[in-house]
Amino acid sequence: MSEFVKEQEAIEQETVMRRTFIRLGIGAMATGYAAAIGYPIYAYLSTPAKRAAEAGSITEVRLEGAAKLPAGSAMVFKFGHKPALLIHHRDGRWVAMDAVCTHLGCTVQYETDNNRVFCACHGGVYDAVTGENISGPPPKPLSVYRVEVKDANVVVAKS
Amino acid sequence: MQTSLWRSRKVLVWLDERLALTELLEYARHKTVPEHKHSFWYYWGGISMFFFLIQVFTGVLLMVYYRPGAESYESVREITYDIRFGWLIRSAHSWSANLMVLAVFIHMFSVFFMKAYRKPREFGWWSGLALLALTMTFGFSGYLLPMDELAYFATKVGLELPASLPLVGKFINDVVRGGPEVGSVTIQRFFALHVVVLPLIFIPVLAFHLWLVQKHGNALPPSEEQKPIAERRSIPFFPDFFSKDLAMWLVALNVLAILASLYPWQLGPQADPLAPAPAGIHPEWYFMSQFQLLKLFGRWFPGVTGEVLGLVFFTLILLLWAIVPLYDTGTAAGRRAKVATWFGITVLALLIVTTIWGYWEVL
Known part of the structure; x- marks a missing residue:
């Protein structure tokens, strides 16, 4: 294999890695936002259920x-x-x-x-x-x- | 792995054959948006809409616990202090309301100065003004709903002036306020207005507005229009402009999150019709300019004359503002174009000066 081909493959691999990294990063960020928005909403809506459970535990x-x-x-x-x-x-x-x-x-x-x-x-x-x-x-x-x-x-x- | 990929592709093909998704995507790819040094202002319509969506979302959440009428203060107190994260949902709704009004104003002025109301976009301008009026009515009606001291007096004062006018006054008294005083009856009808009537009008007008934008595309500011076509640049709507739009929405969301969580919206003491008005009471910032103008006219022309003159002056400006597409039709550098621009600058200056002046006097 020539030096050139090797170099090309290395570049390609780096690009793929960068792409994976960006995808993972965006995915992690989206998950973070979903959790930061989803958890308060769940807690908000489930407050009466939580109170009832607390009342039921007497x-x-x-x-x-x-x-x-x-x-x-x-x-x-x-x-x-x-x-x-x-x-x-x-x-x-x-x-x-x-x-x-x-x-x-x-x-x-x-x-x-x-x-x-x-x-x-x-x-x-x-x-x-x-x-x-x-x-x-x-x-x-x-x-x-x-x-x-x-x-x-x-x-x-x-x- | 291979089969699941093949299966999901099959589902996509199935959907595409029925919903013409590829066609839609192809269309979005071919649609272009102009790119120039004023492009930043193109995002403000989208930002306004983003805040509207937040309003719908948080509004529905608030309705889960809000009880209009006699118990409204108590229910907002529960939302703010008892229900987990209730303070955050309420705070987000209030902050987003203010940010939406701000975004709508920025959008309107940028459209004005880019002269994007000119042929064939007149109806875009008019439907936009209707949306602004509806947004402010949303703000006014929503402000009363917690029925704390500020809400009560703001609504009382806001309705007092039109209620003193002939004809309009009777309508305000009999239909809007539901009697001589702001009370639980008023809350109940403001609630119906806020969550049913206004959205029912707002959504079709918004759809019409968006359809027009889609139909005519983004307007070029005069400075760009003068350039030869070959020198104008544009970017594809999808994915370029779309992803920038999304990025703007993310910025808007972050600003909202910071404001709503670090500066939670307060709930004052319960409204008491027998208590004196608190010192420094004033309307929300987006009504401050009108409030101050009417106050000034009242000072310069004592009695009813001042109020009537103020309202006439205000109506006149609003009318001239609304019909700008009819008189500023000429070329970019024409005399009428300059008049319109100066009129815009005057209105903006008047708005800013009277707002600051208003705050100066009450704070």
């Missing part, structure tokens, strides 16, 4: 005056950002559970007459004491909380 809720709830009835309260059910059974037992149906997320209700937890959306039925899914489409039981009655108040906590 482990205990104190229901003022809830001890007055008559036996054989129930009330819905907010546990974090989700609705939950506090049931005062006829036999005096206190039970608290998630009020979000495990099927498609409707809010369930306590039926005093049938003493069961029922979801009106698709007819899911849960046990009013254990939260177990008895019939209908729900795939999983409702999670049950620990309940403690303190004077006039009721404290519900994740068990």
Whole structure:
């Protein structure tokens, strides 16, 4: 191979390297801009979701005056950002559970007459004491909380 | 690797057969833009449009949390202090609004002095003036939306003067302000104007403006027009001018990023109709000149006479400005061309002097 050809090849290689370098540089810069613009926008839009997640991470809720709830009835309260059910059974037992149906997320209700937890959306039925899914489409039981009655108040906590 | 390349080429061919992409690219390559020592001014229309796009983008983001009406101040307070990066989005929207007005003004004056309004570009000039008016209405209506002290008084004062005129006054009172006072009713309708009505008008006018630019191409300034065709230089629109345009946009983006992050837009105390106006209250800089002119006329001719004379004077200048393509039609060095140039210089000087004068008096 002549000197000339070698020299030409070297020049060509250098040009290719320079081109690759410029391409990489522009790519890195574009990525930097995309991140610098994209991250604040994502953080901005996701603020409520982050707040909700923070609210949902609580482990205990104190229901003022809830001890007055008559036996054989129930009330819905907010546990974090989700609705939950506090049931005062006829036999005096206190039970608290998630009020979000495990099927498609409707809010369930306590039926005093049938003493069961029922979801009106698709007819899911849960046990009013254990939260177990008895019939209908729900795939999983409702999670049950620990309940403690303190004077006039009721404290519900994740068990 | 080979097959994926082949596949992506196939997708391109599929798209090209249906969308005629090659034709478009070929067209963009053949289109040329004049290149001369005043070429710098060609970029300002594009820069204005860039800031408009930023406005649309950040405006939609602000709408995610903004609540017009009685809660507007509280919602802007949340955006500014509670929502992550809300201050940045709001700051970018406010700064970009100001930069857009500035860019539009620079664009207009450069078009004026390059005499780019001459045949066949008259409608480009008129649609551009319409876009300027719309931009300023955007600015005026958007300024009220946070409903802090400054927003409240700026809108109150801005509407007070036209509201004192016969006929126009009734329209301002009944339709624009929605009553005798600026309140949550006003915010609600300014919001509708700002985010629905104005964009609905602005976008088609902008499309018309851009179509005309595309149709007639960039105008040559008189100094270039005098040169023989052989001496004129030009560059292809794609990729040469296009990449320079993009570079300008990048500079604009960087300027905006620096201003918005280092000088975040402030939120004043909540507007209180019973509180006295804060000292040194004044309109935004792009209304300062008109504000000062009207103030001066009021001083020279006390009473309603001053206001009416001021408005007549102002309308006259605006009219002469708008019809410049009709009287400056001659050759580059003609008498009318010189008159138009001097008129432009006078208007620019008047604008700058009254703006500085206005700030001098209030600060």
